[in-house]
Amino acid sequence: MLRKAVSRYAYSAGYLYALAQPDAQRHEINGEAVEPVSEHDRINARQSFLLVQKKRQERRQEREEQAPGSDQAERIGNMSSP
Incomplete structure (x- = not known):
């Protein structure tokens, strides 16, 4: 459990960003x-x-491509038409 927590922290964007600074x-x-x-x-x-x-x-x-958007709204609109 501790190993997982330390790993998660050590590979976080914030930690990596701070570590990459010239005065780190x-x-x-x-x-x-x-x-x-x-x-x-x-x-x-x-x-x-x-x-x-x-x-x-x-x-x-990927999330934006899979997110319900105008394509899904159009399909729903077409389903309600007789």
């Missing part, structure tokens, strides 16, 4: 900054963030 810092459990995030980790975070954004956009487009 690693923090201890008490919140104290201990070291800057390495360039390698910042690049990986940026790539992961962009992938998350791309997947979100794809899901959004």
Whole structure:
């Protein structure tokens, strides 16, 4: 359960975005900054963030394509005609 929660947080868009910032810092459990995030980790975070954004956009487009719109309204209108 804890592993799932940590994974969900670590792969969230907000965390990845913060990690990808030039001045990002690693923090201890008490919140104290201990070291800057390495360039390698910042690049990986940026790539992961962009992938998350791309997947979100794809899901959004799929929902919009499947959402009831004018096509469904037209079919319902045609059903009520004698």
